[in-house]
Amino acid sequence: MPDADTVGEGRYGEFGLHVYYREERLAGIAVDALCGPQVSADGAALADRVPSVVERWILDRAESRGPEVSYLSAGVPCSESPGQPIPGRSAGAGHWPRR
Structure with a gap:
């Protein structure tokens, strides 16, 4: 086991x-x-977004829901409720276009 x-x-x-x-x-x-499916939480699309935009969404969402943000290595925020980790990539790098 x-x-x-x-x-x-x-x-x-x-x-x-x-x-x-x-x-x-x-x-x-x-x-x-x-290449994965579009994922959304509370009506917000989480795939094909600039990482800093999703990070801001997680932090704003946490303000209204209470403490639910944890941090992965290198200070990458993660929301506990949808479990959406934010890639450690700056907004200046752009977003990942979907295929």
Whole structure:
């Protein structure tokens, strides 16, 4: 039996998705911003956006919902409710155009 801290991973490249699970339950989903599906939360599109715009959305959303922001390595903010990590890339680099 896997350790409770062990996270499994499944890759579904044809759909642009990576899924993560722990203790046989879904723990997270990562969407490829270039070829994965459009993802939205509270009516806001999260894929194909300038990372700094999504970061601002997460921080503004947290103000109205209470403390739900955590930080990944290098200070990258992550919203706990949709679980949307923000790529560590500056707005000056532009956005990733969808294929």
